[in-house]
Amino acid sequence: xxxxxxxxxxxxxxxxxxxxxxxxxxxxxxxxxxxxxxxxxxxxxxxxxxxxxxxxxxxxxxxxxxxxxxxxxxxxxxxxxxxxxxxxxxxxxxxxxxxxxxxxxxxxxxxxxxxxxxxxxxxxxxxxxxxxxxxxx
Amino acid sequence: xxxxxxxxxxxxxxxxxxxxxxxxxxxxxxxxxxxxxxxxxxxxxxxxxxxxxxxxxxxxxxxxxxxxxxxxxxxxxxxxxxxxxxxxxxxxxxxxxxxxxxxxxxxxxxxxxxxxxxxxxxxxxxxxxxxxxxxxxxxxxxxxxxxxxxxxxxxxxxxxxxxxxxxxxxxxxxxxxxxxxxxxxxxxxxxxxxxxxxxxxxxxxxxxxxxxxxxxxxxxxxxxxxxxxxxxxxxxxxxxxxxxxxxxxxxxxxxxxxxxxxx
Numbered sequence: 296x297x298x299x300x301x302x303x304x305x306x307x308x309x310x311x312x313x314x315x316x317x318x319x320x321x322x323x324x325x326x327x328x329x330x331x332x333x334x335x336x337x338x339x340x341x342x343x344x345x346x347x348x349x350x351x352x353x354x355x356x357x358x359x360x361x362x363x364x365x366x367x368x369x370x371x372x373x374x375x376x377x378x379x380x381x382x383x384x385x386x387x388x389x390x391x392x393x394x395x396x397x398x399x400x401x402x403x404x405x406x407x408x409x410x411x412x413x414x415x416x417x418x419x420x421x422x423x424x425x426x427x428x429x430x431x432x
Numbered sequence: 433x434x435x436x437x438x439x440x441x442x443x444x445x446x447x448x449x450x451x452x453x454x455x456x457x458x459x460x461x462x463x464x465x466x467x468x469x470x471x472x473x474x475x476x477x478x479x480x481x482x483x484x485x486x487x488x489x490x491x492x493x494x495x496x497x498x499x500x501x502x503x504x505x506x507x508x509x510x511x512x513x514x515x516x517x518x519x520x521x522x523x524x525x526x527x528x529x530x531x532x533x534x535x536x537x538x539x540x541x542x543x544x545x546x547x548x549x550x551x552x553x554x555x556x557x558x559x560x561x562x563x564x565x566x567x568x569x570x571x572x573x574x575x576x577x578x579x580x581x582x583x584x585x586x587x588x589x590x591x592x593x594x595x596x597x598x599x600x601x602x603x604x605x606x607x608x609x610x611x612x613x614x615x616x617x618x619x620x621x622x623x624x625x626x627x628x629x630x631x632x633x634x635x636x637x638x639x640x641x642x643x644x645x646x647x648x649x650x651x652x653x654x655x656x657x658x659x660x661x662x663x664x665x666x667x668x669x670x671x672x673x674x675x676x677x678x679x680x681x682x683x684x685x686x687x688x689x690x691x692x693x694x695x
Binding site for chain 2: 303305306307308309310324325326329336337338339340341365366368370375377379
């Protein structure tokens with residue numbers, strides 16, 4: 296029995312993360328958070344924007360990375376995340392994020408009920424996650 | 433060598449994109465789709481009436497035969513599809529393909545330029561979304577992609593592949609050891625995976641085209657420099673010979689004059 300999980304995060308333009316983790320504590324699934332422990336059964340899921348958290352050692356501190364939608368495949372203790380974009384805490388510009396968040400919120404109040412609503416909600420969730428992660432970093 | 437550094441960057445970008453693409457293909461294979469059972473609009477091959485050919489070329493020339501080769505293959509593809517009784521339109525990525533097909537009187541329904549200068553995933557998404565939307569609205573029933581696949585600095589091969597409908601056999605399907613659970617459901621995962629799969633293939637094609645462009649330009653410019661060197665040598669020889677001739681004839685004139693005076 297394996298005692299660790301391999302976590303890989305890739306985006307179309309690069310490989311962002313490749314680490315060995317004891318536990319993937321937060322996986323932002325479309326329908327809610329998923330926690331992945333060793334020997335999780337094979338799973339494929341779509342991801343929403345949010346923070347992906349993992350523990351490098353059991354009971355250690357949680358490391359986080361923001362992912363912007365995509366997919367995750369869990370199989371044979373390998374968690375592969377195919378994200379559209381992914382950012383670690385130090386890659387986040389807090390000011391830009393705040394500005395984008397305010398803009399998205401304004402656009403949402405204005406365009407209530409339009410087709411873009413879901414997309415805007417995603418943007419908001421993404422920027423909120425970024426800010427949350429930056430605050431902890 | 434500007435192209436050399438651009439080529440290196442383009443190659444690096446193409447390599448960096450590979451893990452994502454291969455994982456995505458793995459995932460597609462992991463779905464272990466049964467062509468009989470699965471139904472998704474992007475997988476359905478309808479009776480084709482209209483087809484689109486996406487032709488990816490650089491925006492600029494001076495890169496050897498690259499533009500010509502890609503456009504020629506694009507043209508052959510258009511003719512082949514027309515031969516099958518389809519009406520064909522071209523979606524041009526790159527100024528050279530847009531101009532080529534406009535000149536030949538083929539309908540260019542949409543065109544993008546400036547994408548290859550720095551290939552960005554969001555640009556590719558725009559192209560991908562356009563194709564998916566048009567396909568869903570049945571504006572066209574088949575999409576072929578023509579691009580320059582990068583083999584090496586001296587070899588870029590114009591290639592054609594079918595983008596839509598996505599054929600299930602394209603992914604090597606091997607039965608996974610343990611069947612997957614799906615969240616929220618297999619249909620949802622498939623529904624969001626398919627457009628992404630298309631985008632990734634487009635993205636790769638664009639990255640390869642960009643690398644091809646720089647490779648082709650580099651070897652074309654290298655050949656041009658060598659050619660120019662040869663021409664310079666030849667011209668220098670002619671110049672020297674001509675000058676020598678005129679000096680000789682002037683000398684003969686003077687000597688002739690002196691001889692005449694002495695006589």
